[in-house]
Amino acid sequence: MKQLVNAPDQVVTEALQGMALAYPDLIRVHENPHYIVRADAPKNGKVALVSGGGSGHEPMHGGFVGLGMLDAACPGAVFTSPTPDQIQEASAAVHAGKGILHIVKNYTGDVLNFQMAAELLQSDGIEVRTVIMDDDVAVKDSLYTAGRRGVGATVLAEKICGGAAEAGASLDEVAALCSSVNASARSMGLALGPCTNPETGQASFTLGENEIEFGIGIHGEPGRQRIPLQSADTLTEMLMIPILEDLPFKKGDEILLFVNGLGATPLLEQYIVYRAAETVAKKHGLKVSRRLVGAYMTSLDMAGISITLLRLDETMRQYWDAPVRSPALRWGL
């Protein structure tokens, strides 16, 4: 597999340096340990939002740092959660006295490292709340697993909570809103092909001519099931049904529909899937009132998509619409 890199062990460092050069007005990048903060951090008078996770999911999370979204992001090695000291330093750098919300995707590594960081911060007298995102319905029974994975809802939670924090909501309020977004969102994804980790040079799995991984995660881990490729409409419906049934989404619900490209899937295909997804949603009597289509949470160069549905209430809709000014999401400013 060919990639545009220099030294494999410098991929994350150099990419962060590139981001720093590309967005001098929006973000600042810290090295040793790695983290990204808003150019104007710490931002007085607001709760600080911090997220992070393995690299390889760009623009998540670093691309969401900015006014109206995250205060800091902690990128780990590729597909490896960040370390506690990284999270601690990033959090301390953006803390403005109103406490810190850690938005954490539910993977053992992320959960443990953020947990350790929170303990370190709390022992320094900084108030920290943690919300664990776990919206992936592909992982069925959390009694017998590490629990559902955090996927697309994370992007939505970061935007919505960012809006609330910017508007001056308290730590309790922002944390409650984040939990509520997580509780109201469900996702599922599929991959047409593997991704290749630039740090190891290895493809994550091998698929036959006509096979896809259904219920894929975002770290190149195999999906729940290997099935034959089908039409975009059929596959979209196969993703939508378990999502709809799980919450469950009910006739008349107002939703945000998010179709996410996993990396190598062209926008042309994402739009075809979006068309199918909105069609299914409408057939189920849902009112699609907000939309997002694009590669916002990727797995490097994986071909595939994920779909996220969020049941909106008025607060969520208001903060979704609020201005945001980050490298990857921007409107109203």
Next chain:
Amino acid sequence: MKQLVNAPDQVVTEALQGMALAYPDLIRVHENPHYIVRADAPKNGKVALVSGGGSGHEPMHGGFVGLGMLDAACPGAVFTSPTPDQIQEASAAVHAGKGILHIVKNYTGDVLNFQMAAELLQSDGIEVRTVIMDDDVAVKDSLYTAGRRGVGATVLAEKICGGAAEAGASLDEVAALCSSVNASARSMGLALGPCTNPETGQASFTLGENEIEFGIGIHGEPGRQRIPLQSADTLTEMLMIPILEDLPFKKGDEILLFVNGLGATPLLEQYIVYRAAETVAKKHGLKVSRRLVGAYMTSLDMAGISITLLRLDETMRQYWDAPVRSPALRWGL
């Protein structure tokens, strides 16, 4: 090659329907013939900007329709320029009495079809100016070729001219500005792998384990040269030098630096290339004052990048910074 499609001959139609659903507040999609217009078109008091080309380059051009950028885009079949009647109807639909600028990438098919459309429009009494974009330095000698191809500068021209048109500039002024952007911009690209046309299911070319196409276009046509893969820094320098020498860019020039992902290349790699490109630009004494990094002009699922440098003057900088509100580029609104 696996793709998320239904019928191969419905790819463009269904993708457009998906776009219409995804951006109801920004655009309207017309079928038979296919074109995309601003939701508020025709927009009184302004010159109408129309572009188009083969599909497969998304978000270009449809994703750039909106306030402050294009009034209409005409998507052809995948990698096939649109037809004259498509261009004529789209142009007529957005014409608001102040004339029409056609921004055309220099490929025989695009040039001929836009030329025929312009003749049809002019015979209906509509004033049309055409600017042919040809910024690709990979194509050396236009005496013996169809001339340089239009690539990344097209995105910049559409944004800058869109800003000017929105501000009320006349057709002559907008056309002159577009020519001036084209004359001040140079680009070059490379591919690490082929793309697969969903309409034919065929990969555009085959590369060895360790080979890349240097001087690639955006239609899956082979590049100028096949060379071995090298480090990101080396390859970036190999793209930058011919770009810098061609204009030539001179010490002290203020530039916009645009690193563009061709489709499957992760942001992580794009940032590494951006880092290298800005480093080379600075070494040559250029002042990088505006930046764009991302997949804005793609070749379906091609892995690779292109780099565009634009020498900015004050007018260009002002209209680059002006508000834009399209599916793919948005700021200030």
Next chain:
Amino acid sequence: MEYSLNALNQWIVCAEHQFKTQLAELNALDAAIGDGDHGSNLARGFAKVVEKLQAEKPATPAALLKLVGMTLISSVGGASGPLYGTFFLEAAKVAGDQLQLDDAGLALCLQAGLAGIQRLGKAEPGDKTMVDALSPAVSALNHQAGLEMAAQKAREGRDATIPMIAHKGRASYLGERAIGHADPGATSASLLFDCLAKL
């Protein structure tokens, strides 16, 4: 020989069939030195043409040729749409109101069509385009050499593009890398003349 409306109709139906069955081959030729869509483009265009011919049943050769040209222009796109479209539109102009064409009349029509292609696309023989097949074929017709010979000349013209460097169209970006591949447009042009020779 006389070319009735019916004969011209047969010509186009044959072409439609050729482009449909040779779609993959023409795409492959175009993939080697272009963007791999020439077969799809012509198959799409001629399918539309045949559909329109059946629906509209033009009454004169000129009307038929004009319908073919207009339909190609509005449904093919790419370089070949306007070029082949112009070919038929220009031929239609020369056909005037004749109810059938004789050999000399057909030669004049196609001669005008070729001139239209060259006016629009600015290609000369030797530039590795459809002109390399069309030009010797039309010239054979002008010298009353017959359809069979014209088709033969078109095939030779197509083959002659193999060693050429291209100076027009997408293949021109490739420089020396275009050498060794037949031009897709020259190939489709020779198929057009093969169909003519079957009348």
Next chain:
Amino acid sequence: MEYSLNALNQWIVCAEHQFKTQLAELNALDAAIGDGDHGSNLARGFAKVVEKLQAEKPATPAALLKLVGMTLISSVGGASGPLYGTFFLEAAKVAGDQLQLDDAGLALCLQAGLAGIQRLGKAEPGDKTMVDALSPAVSALNHQAGLEMAAQKAREGRDATIPMIAHKGRASYLGERAIGHADPGATSASLLFDCLAKL
């Protein structure tokens, strides 16, 4: 047997060497049922550990174990960073200010380390994690079975993960598809005990 500072140092150096040379194998195990980075994670972490040990030269077993734990936590990330980090930190607490550990002392340290892993990660034997290798090995040490036997038990524990369905970590997402693959963490844990047995 007595475990001097020097012996513990040797243990860690051996582990660093193992993880470096087995990097690709551990990544491959993790690719099969996880995200393919376990080898890279431990190689990165232990390289840092050895670098720090050389620079800081801790004076007691506890200081050494703590340095190892802190460094793993701050340089590995992922699930294994906090888990192995805690293993060494908890062991350090039990080591107190002893200047060397005897067999029973080492067993108590590693027992505490394992308990720390289980407190943090909530995994039980049979969940297909590093606990499946660590638990029988620590238990062997507790029963004075010796290092060789402990290492043997760790390897058996690793092999016993092959037919298991995972209930913790990334492999748990796979359901039955995890069957047939050894757990990467159990494999790295058994390498740790192999190194212990070489002292």
